[in-house]
Amino acid sequence: MGGDFGPSVTLPACRVFLQANPQARLLLVGKEEALGSFVHERAQCVPAAEVVEMGDAVEVALRRKRHSSMRLAIEQVRDGHAQAAVSAGNTGALMAIARYVLKTLDGIERPAIAYPLPNIKGGATTVLDLGANVDCTEHHLLQFAVLGSALDAALKGKEHPSVGLLNVGSEAIKGSEVVKRAGDLLREANQAAMLNFYGNVEGNDIFKGTTDIVVCDGFVGNVALKASEGLASMVSAVLKEEFSKSVFSKAAALVAMPVLKAFRNRLDPRTHNGAALLGLRGLVFKSHGSADELAFSYALQRAHDAANNQLLEKVKTRVQLAASLF
Amino acid sequence: MGGDFGPSVTLPACRVFLQANPQARLLLVGKEEALGSFVHERAQCVPAAEVVEMGDAVEVALRRKRHSSMRLAIEQVRDGHAQAAVSAGNTGALMAIARYVLKTLDGIERPAIAYPLPNIKGGATTVLDLGANVDCTEHHLLQFAVLGSALDAALKGKEHPSVGLLNVGSEAIKGSEVVKRAGDLLREANQAAMLNFYGNVEGNDIFKGTTDIVVCDGFVGNVALKASEGLASMVSAVLKEEFSKSVFSKAAALVAMPVLKAFRNRLDPRTHNGAALLGLRGLVFKSHGSADELAFSYALQRAHDAANNQLLEKVKTRVQLAASLF
Structure with missing residues (x-):
């Protein structure tokens, strides 16, 4: 509905x-x-x-x-x-x-929303949390990393997806207090082979696809997502305007149409629709509110694939494994 | 050097x-x-x-x-x-x-970095802080709002530029604890006519140009900036790739070249180069490290215009006026 x-x-x-x-x-x-x-x-x-x-x-x-x-x-x-x-x-x-x-799974304090954002490698970077939790502790960030790893294992078939911690610089000493402590926890989890921690990443790494997963609090994630959406809208509006400015540019648009279409298709956010609500005792997926037929069918497909690939069991196993650090 | x-x-x-x-x-x-x-x-x-x-x-x-x-x-x-x-x-x-x-001005605890980001209205949105301060209190955010207002008064000639508080939703009850308290302070400052507070804005509002100024902590600002840069790089790389894929697309690129150039010029980040370090007892501007000749000349121009339009005096006056709320 x-x-x-x-x-x-x-x-x-x-x-x-x-x-x-x-x-x-x-x-x-x-x-x-x-x-x-x-x-x-x-x-x-x-x-x-x-x-x-x-x-x-x-x-x-x-x-x-x-x-x-x-x-x-x-x-x-x-x-x-x-x-x-x-x-x-x-x-x-x-x-x-x-x-x-x-209800949430044992060991999980807060469910997270994980969203796939397209990257230049042609795949998608799983970013979480995207808005469910605005004030996070380092333990929440660790939990998000574990939840995201289970999601990528189920949907990308990668048993050891890499996790990046979203920060303002790549060095371990960078960042806010919570993020620095989260880095310590993630390194510990990595040493215990509970997850595959890459280290700090920056905002641009989301679209470079430096890591499979990027972990951040819901405030930062929401701002990064919306800022990117805003920039994408601006770029597409300006492109459209320039191509419809004059008779000449309209003719150029006709000639370039197949290329522009291929361009749009490659970055089409609809093919990545379907955010996972993770950390619950059941699978729930959220489609973008503005989804059209194609986008909504992708959200259904992601939910189907997640269930088919035992996402819930994968989440449970990984949460149990890492719970000693939560 | x-x-x-x-x-x-x-x-x-x-x-x-x-x-x-x-x-x-x-x-x-x-x-x-x-x-x-x-x-x-x-x-x-x-x-x-x-x-x-x-x-x-x-x-x-x-x-x-x-x-x-x-x-x-x-x-x-x-x-x-x-x-x-x-x-x-x-x-x-x-x-x-x-x-x-x-040294910082009386009343200012931390200097901020203010960066102009292009918006769809054809101007630029002043965003601060962009990386100088990763852990901020509500009072820092208020100070950033006052500093940014002085910058826009000097560089855009707007005596009462509008200020948006970067948040995860437009309602006043949204956001992290610090941001909610900052909203209260900003509303108070607005009522006392110390600044022109619009209310909460979201990440996409930066590029929509909803407000003249967007205020956030340095962590969030840095991530939003770098995520946008990352998306812009991806879009431009994919556009380039698609236009050089085949003989046909290369021909289309030739035809569309003037339009694509106009498109690029309108969003050219070089024309907005030059971030202001605000809250100090003197004017300092930071050019992007990767700046070319054109970009660096824009940074020089911004510094010149700021000095010419008495930015330092404007900052001092506004800081004194608002200091009772700091």
């Missing part, structure tokens, strides 16, 4: 997803009148009386809308009817409800 | 600057053998025995190289021989030496 466009985007994306994954089944959770038209032998509607709106306060979503589609979807995971839940709705509400319904 | 290219870039830039500013005079501080070749009636060489290297630790630059060109240049400002110092050298060393030689 969620996102900027609701079922007009999510339902066609479901159809794409079902076609691409002949073993997969979908539970469509939401208002019956909105979803009832979707008929597929591997899809089933789970009717929900209420919907969490994008503008709802977390408290409202959590306490007053106990029969929301968001909550019901996460309850499907808790009760074993679904292996993962996907939503394009209100992020704060989704995190709060997921935490309330599923 | 500083930057990646030293006098081979800074000297030609000086010539450009002197030509553009017929009233201006330059003191060239550095090794005589490197600068002696530069002859101009409004330029004079101030010989220095040592040079701070890009890789020097702050301690080395500050304690062991007491006759460095960097230090001597800042002493010219302290002693009234120059109205501003400009360097493309080691940022940490420059800040430490500037702070040691010039």
